[in-house]
Amino acid sequence: MKKTALIMAGGRGERFWPKSRKSLPKQFLSLTDDGRTMIQLTVERIRPLVEIEDIYISTNRDYKELVLEQLPDILPQNILCEPVGRNTAPCIGLGAMHIAKKYEDALMMVLPSDHLIKYQKMYLHALKEGFRIAEKGRNLVTIGIMPDYPETGYGYIRFRPEETDGGAYAVEGFVEKPDIQTAREYLQTEEYLWNSGMFIWKVSSILQNIKELLPDMYGGLSTIGEEIGTEKQEMTLEKVFPQLESVSIDYGIMEKAKDIYIIPGVFGWDDVGSWLAVERIQKSNESGNVVKGNIITIHSKNNIIQGGQKLIAAVGLENLVIVDTDDATLICDKDSTADIKMVLENLKICNREEYL
Amino acid sequence: MKKTALIMAGGRGERFWPKSRKSLPKQFLSLTDDGRTMIQLTVERIRPLVEIEDIYISTNRDYKELVLEQLPDILPQNILCEPVGRNTAPCIGLGAMHIAKKYEDALMMVLPSDHLIKYQKMYLHALKEGFRIAEKGRNLVTIGIMPDYPETGYGYIRFRPEETDGGAYAVEGFVEKPDIQTAREYLQTEEYLWNSGMFIWKVSSILQNIKELLPDMYGGLSTIGEEIGTEKQEMTLEKVFPQLESVSIDYGIMEKAKDIYIIPGVFGWDDVGSWLAVERIQKSNESGNVVKGNIITIHSKNNIIQGGQKLIAAVGLENLVIVDTDDATLICDKDSTADIKMVLENLKICNREEYL
Secondary structure: OOEEEEEEOOOOOHHHOOOOEOOEOHHHOOOOOOOOOHHHHHHHHHOOOOOHHHEEEEEEHHHHHHHHHHOOOOOHHHEEEEOOOOOHHHHHHHHHHHHHHHHOOOEEEEEEOOOEEOOHHHHHHHHHHHHHHHHOOOOEEEEEEOOOOOOOOOOEEEEEEEEEEOOEEEEEEEEOOOOHHHHHHHHHHOOEEEEEEEEEEEHHHHHHHHHHHOHHHHHHHHHHHHHOOOOOHHHHHHHHHHHOOOOOHHHHHHOOOOOEEEEEEOOOEEOOOOOOHHHHHOOOOOOOOEEEOOEEEEOOEOOEEEOOOOEEEEEOOEOEEEEEOOOEEEEEEHHHHHHHHHHHHHHHHOOOHHHO | OOEEEEEEOOOOOHHHOOOOEOOEOHHHOOOOOOOOOHHHHHHHHHOOOOOHHHEEEEEEHHHHHHHHHHOOOOOHHHEEEEOOOOOHHHHHHHHHHHHHHHHOOOEEEEEEOOOEEOOHHHHHHHHHHHHHHHHOOOOEEEEEEOOOOOOOOOOEEEEEEEEEEOOEEEEEEEEOOOOHHHHHHHHHHOOEEEEEEEEEEEHHHHHHHHHHHOHHHHHHHHHHHHHOOOOOHHHHHHHHHHHOOOOOHHHHHHOOOOOEEEEEEOOOEEOOOOOOHHHHHOOOOOOOOEEEOOEEEEOOEOOEEEOOOOEEEEEOOEOEEEEEOOOEEEEEEHHHHHHHHHHHHHHHHOOOHHHO
């Protein structure tokens, strides 16, 4: 069966401010040493499994030009621009409709555009296993990540350790972000994995699930689907898509669907969730500083410094994140990266759109 | 007797990097809220006592244009450009020669160009008292500052508390920068004041002292003095000045001279010796941050942030000095400001002259 992929690239990535902006979110940035952007790496990573003409990019229309520029090999008609953001269920449904239009049925991977993978071959192995399971029936397959610690910022997936099929386990259920105590308990049971937001299924399987669990959405998606390839395609999308319920695929489908499998992903996954991730991705020097750009450090240790052309002199500093861009500089204690959103709130309140 | 002033403006001010540069030292910067530079404030401050045509600026030739630009009312022939820096004794001697050429004898103040004074009227009162004493004889007068704490970065002057003349005390002796234990002892005696580097005397008094205590220097200065106003002025200065001994007025004259008076200066003096001075000069907000420019602070306190056009977002920071300029940004722990010189050393070693 034909293998296809939908890469979701509509996110705003506020946690990487000031490098990420409304006009240039995280997935379009390079945070690794090699210069390729997150979305470019995402596409390259799956190329051994999926033909370029079968890769779809779902994004906000504001980012269409960025996608065309960074991924010139993607077919322009495969760049699916949502008129408004409606969370992941409508986004995935729209992708499924496009693929169904082209191939009737096909295998479909759904992937975030802003995660990093360390071990490429192991990653492909997991995806192949996902395709194998998905092709067998109406099931839905997800990739789960082995938790390193009781993270409260991710959803968790409970599986049945005794019920296996090759590299996959049957899923008992999806659960939302837990509190720290609950997260600790999850880890102790040894029956929970992190929800990575990566899914594999047949187009027919996901559409059937949407039809049963989100019938109104299915109706809207069908209306849009009928006009794909016609003159009315854009107009219909414009009219119908905004009316779709804004709901995540996790809440709308995965928490309610039956016959779900999970493949434990062991391939060095990183969701690059904040500036602190840079420490995991890039090499630190002997003082524990991760520096990029034109930097002088004096008696400074364990800092993340992302500079540009401008010289940055760090003297007597410890545990800071310093990010310089052409029009804004962030200096943030490592323990306060969650407060970066307060800077953005402040900018919004003050109508300083140019910095958002 | 005619009152004149020599303002010394040849310093490099490395401690205010990155705002101060070789090409724009501290005395040419504005560190206060009102926008006037240190040297402009210095000139304005003494205008009630000295005519503009009697104010001399001693500087390095590299800064002649800056002086002309910032002090357009100063007579161009009163800008005395040293071919090379030779410390304060030759600098003051050259100034004295120029004044002697014009007036034969006159009262002469010598002032640094990069200090701040809070109470203007009290300052003028001290200077007037200095002129009064200086006019009486061959004595040398200095302004001493009441020590707040046992500073080890200044020279100290011991006076005789029982030997007074109006607001002045007879000086027992000049001493160089003490260690902390000695500085503490000085404070306990209640007989020491800080050496502010401000002096008042008759031109004839200082020249007579130079003649007696630094006879070679006096010879060189006389040669230069003879040609002032002639075609050979520049050539002679160029030839003779570099041969003068490089010695401070404190070591060369004040530590050895007799008949010295000190006037305790009580007028809110600040030598603005490092970025930490900005806290004393500018108002802090309720979080203890002293901010200037385009700044957002979130959960940050007791920082000094000097920005420019670029937005600086400070998140979770404490006790830092942040200074942004067009081509360099300094981020420095308040306890490490003395290490800023290591940044400059590093830049010198790497031949990155553009940042010096």
